[in-house]
Amino acid sequence: MRKFFIVSLLCLAALPLSGCAPVVIGGGVASALIADDRRTPSTVLMDKEIVLTASGRLYEARLSESNVNVSSFNRRVLLTGETNSEAQRAKIAAIAGGVANVREVIDEVAVVPTSSFGSRGSDVLLSAKVIARLIEDKRFNANHIKVVTERGNIYLMGLVKRAEGDAAAEVAAGTEGARGVVKAFEYLD
Helix, strand or coil, rough: HHHHHHHHHHHHHHHHHCCCCHHHCCCHHHHHHHHCCCCCCCHHHHHHHHHHHHHHHHHHHHCCCCCEEEEECCCEEEEEECCCHHHHHHHHHHHHHHCCCCEEEEEEEEEECCCCCHHHHHHHHHHHHHHHHHHHCCCCCCHEEEEEECCCEEEEEEECCCHHHHHHHHHCCCCCCEEEEEEEECCCC
Protein backbone atom coordinates (compact mmCIF):
# COMPACT_ATOMS: atom_id res chain seq x y z
CA MET A 1 0.00 0.00 0.00
CA ARG A 2 2.85 2.41 0.83
CA LYS A 3 4.40 1.93 -2.61
CA PHE A 4 0.98 2.56 -4.24
CA PHE A 5 0.63 5.73 -2.16
CA ILE A 6 4.06 7.03 -3.28
CA VAL A 7 3.38 6.18 -6.93
CA SER A 8 -0.02 7.89 -6.65
CA LEU A 9 1.54 11.07 -5.28
CA LEU A 10 4.17 11.05 -8.01
CA CYS A 11 1.41 10.78 -10.61
CA LEU A 12 -0.40 13.68 -8.97
CA ALA A 13 2.77 15.75 -9.24
CA ALA A 14 2.98 14.85 -12.93
CA LEU A 15 -0.68 15.70 -13.58
CA PRO A 16 0.10 18.84 -15.63
CA LEU A 17 1.98 16.65 -18.11
CA SER A 18 -0.31 13.65 -18.16
CA GLY A 19 -3.97 12.82 -18.06
CA CYS A 20 -3.44 9.37 -16.50
CA ALA A 21 -3.56 10.33 -12.82
CA PRO A 22 -7.35 9.93 -12.38
CA VAL A 23 -7.02 6.32 -13.54
CA VAL A 24 -4.18 5.59 -11.13
CA ILE A 25 -5.63 7.38 -8.10
CA GLY A 26 -8.43 5.45 -6.49
CA GLY A 27 -11.14 6.94 -4.29
CA GLY A 28 -9.54 5.39 -1.20
CA VAL A 29 -6.31 7.34 -1.56
CA ALA A 30 -8.12 10.61 -2.25
CA SER A 31 -10.40 10.06 0.74
CA ALA A 32 -7.45 9.30 3.01
CA LEU A 33 -5.68 12.48 1.90
CA ILE A 34 -8.74 14.64 2.60
CA ALA A 35 -9.44 12.94 5.94
CA ASP A 36 -5.88 13.72 7.09
CA ASP A 37 -5.93 17.34 5.87
CA ARG A 38 -5.77 20.07 8.54
CA ARG A 39 -8.13 22.21 6.48
CA THR A 40 -11.88 21.75 6.74
CA PRO A 41 -13.50 19.86 3.84
CA SER A 42 -15.22 23.08 2.76
CA THR A 43 -11.87 24.90 2.68
CA VAL A 44 -10.37 22.10 0.57
CA LEU A 45 -13.22 22.60 -1.91
CA MET A 46 -12.83 26.38 -1.80
CA ASP A 47 -9.13 25.99 -2.63
CA LYS A 48 -10.02 23.90 -5.68
CA GLU A 49 -12.63 26.46 -6.74
CA ILE A 50 -10.16 29.32 -6.25
CA VAL A 51 -7.58 27.63 -8.49
CA LEU A 52 -10.11 26.88 -11.23
CA THR A 53 -11.66 30.36 -11.13
CA ALA A 54 -8.37 32.27 -11.00
CA SER A 55 -6.83 30.12 -13.74
CA GLY A 56 -9.91 30.66 -15.92
CA ARG A 57 -9.86 34.40 -15.40
CA LEU A 58 -6.15 34.59 -16.18
CA TYR A 59 -6.73 32.58 -19.36
CA GLU A 60 -9.59 34.89 -20.37
CA ALA A 61 -7.36 37.93 -19.78
CA ARG A 62 -5.15 36.68 -22.65
CA LEU A 63 -1.94 37.85 -21.03
CA SER A 64 0.72 37.86 -23.73
CA GLU A 65 3.99 36.09 -23.10
CA SER A 66 2.91 34.87 -19.67
CA ASN A 67 3.01 31.48 -18.03
CA VAL A 68 1.25 31.69 -14.67
CA ASN A 69 0.47 28.87 -12.26
CA VAL A 70 -2.11 29.24 -9.51
CA SER A 71 -1.98 27.23 -6.29
CA SER A 72 -4.22 27.66 -3.26
CA PHE A 73 -3.94 26.34 0.27
CA ASN A 74 -6.25 27.48 3.05
CA ARG A 75 -7.55 30.25 0.77
CA ARG A 76 -4.05 31.70 0.30
CA VAL A 77 -3.09 31.92 -3.38
CA LEU A 78 0.46 31.34 -4.57
CA LEU A 79 1.19 32.71 -8.03
CA THR A 80 4.29 31.39 -9.78
CA GLY A 81 5.54 31.56 -13.33
CA GLU A 82 6.72 34.24 -15.69
CA THR A 83 5.39 37.33 -17.40
CA ASN A 84 6.89 40.04 -19.60
CA SER A 85 6.34 43.21 -17.52
CA GLU A 86 5.66 44.60 -14.07
CA ALA A 87 2.31 45.89 -15.35
CA GLN A 88 1.28 42.37 -16.38
CA ARG A 89 2.52 41.04 -13.04
CA ALA A 90 0.33 43.54 -11.18
CA LYS A 91 -2.64 42.64 -13.37
CA ILE A 92 -2.14 38.93 -12.64
CA ALA A 93 -2.06 39.56 -8.88
CA ALA A 94 -5.17 41.78 -9.10
CA ILE A 95 -7.09 39.13 -11.05
CA ALA A 96 -6.18 36.40 -8.55
CA GLY A 97 -6.92 38.64 -5.58
CA GLY A 98 -10.36 39.41 -6.98
CA VAL A 99 -11.52 35.79 -6.79
CA ALA A 100 -14.14 35.07 -4.12
CA ASN A 101 -12.81 33.62 -0.83
CA VAL A 102 -9.14 34.53 -1.46
CA ARG A 103 -7.58 35.72 1.82
CA GLU A 104 -4.09 36.52 0.56
CA VAL A 105 -2.05 36.51 -2.64
CA ILE A 106 1.60 35.47 -2.54
CA ASP A 107 2.99 36.86 -5.79
CA GLU A 108 6.09 34.99 -6.93
CA VAL A 109 5.63 35.66 -10.65
CA ALA A 110 8.95 36.68 -12.21
CA VAL A 111 9.39 39.25 -14.95
CA VAL A 112 11.50 37.07 -17.21
CA PRO A 113 10.99 35.25 -20.53
CA THR A 114 8.56 32.34 -20.24
CA SER A 115 10.02 28.97 -19.35
CA SER A 116 10.35 26.18 -21.88
CA PHE A 117 8.33 22.98 -21.85
CA GLY A 118 11.52 21.15 -20.87
CA SER A 119 12.05 23.44 -17.89
CA ARG A 120 8.46 22.89 -16.77
CA GLY A 121 8.94 19.13 -17.09
CA SER A 122 12.06 19.35 -14.93
CA ASP A 123 10.03 21.25 -12.32
CA VAL A 124 7.37 18.51 -12.28
CA LEU A 125 10.06 15.86 -11.74
CA LEU A 126 11.71 17.93 -9.03
CA SER A 127 8.35 18.29 -7.25
CA ALA A 128 7.91 14.51 -7.44
CA LYS A 129 11.36 13.97 -5.91
CA VAL A 130 10.62 16.43 -3.10
CA ILE A 131 7.23 14.80 -2.40
CA ALA A 132 8.82 11.34 -2.27
CA ARG A 133 11.45 12.60 0.18
CA LEU A 134 8.79 14.32 2.32
CA ILE A 135 6.83 11.06 2.53
CA GLU A 136 9.91 9.20 3.76
CA ASP A 137 10.69 11.73 6.49
CA LYS A 138 9.01 10.93 9.83
CA ARG A 139 9.30 14.38 11.46
CA PHE A 140 6.02 15.55 9.88
CA ASN A 141 3.07 14.31 7.87
CA ALA A 142 3.68 14.94 4.17
CA ASN A 143 -0.09 15.27 3.62
CA HIS A 144 0.08 18.62 5.43
CA ILE A 145 2.48 20.11 2.87
CA LYS A 146 1.82 21.30 -0.68
CA VAL A 147 4.83 21.42 -3.01
CA VAL A 148 5.04 23.79 -5.98
CA THR A 149 8.17 24.07 -8.12
CA GLU A 150 9.00 26.88 -10.51
CA ARG A 151 12.36 27.30 -12.28
CA GLY A 152 13.97 24.95 -9.74
CA ASN A 153 12.67 26.89 -6.74
CA ILE A 154 10.58 24.87 -4.28
CA TYR A 155 7.58 26.61 -2.70
CA LEU A 156 6.11 24.92 0.36
CA MET A 157 2.58 25.66 1.56
CA GLY A 158 0.49 24.16 4.33
CA LEU A 159 -0.79 24.39 7.88
CA VAL A 160 2.18 23.23 9.96
CA LYS A 161 3.97 23.68 13.25
CA ARG A 162 7.22 25.65 12.95
CA ALA A 163 9.36 22.56 13.57
CA GLU A 164 7.46 20.69 10.82
CA GLY A 165 7.93 23.57 8.38
CA ASP A 166 11.63 23.85 9.14
CA ALA A 167 12.11 20.10 8.71
CA ALA A 168 10.18 20.08 5.41
CA ALA A 169 12.25 23.02 4.12
CA GLU A 170 15.44 21.17 5.08
CA VAL A 171 14.29 18.08 3.14
CA ALA A 172 13.31 20.17 0.11
CA ALA A 173 16.59 22.11 0.12
CA GLY A 174 18.54 18.84 0.23
CA THR A 175 16.83 17.50 -2.88
CA GLU A 176 19.07 17.29 -5.92
CA GLY A 177 18.16 20.03 -8.39
CA ALA A 178 16.59 22.41 -5.85
CA ARG A 179 17.81 25.97 -6.41
CA GLY A 180 16.06 27.45 -3.40
CA VAL A 181 13.18 26.96 -0.98
CA VAL A 182 10.42 29.44 -0.14
CA LYS A 183 8.35 28.72 2.96
CA ALA A 184 4.81 29.97 2.38
CA PHE A 185 3.42 28.12 5.38
CA GLU A 186 0.79 29.15 7.87
CA TYR A 187 1.97 28.18 11.34
CA LEU A 188 -0.18 26.53 13.96
CA ASP A 189 2.11 27.53 16.84
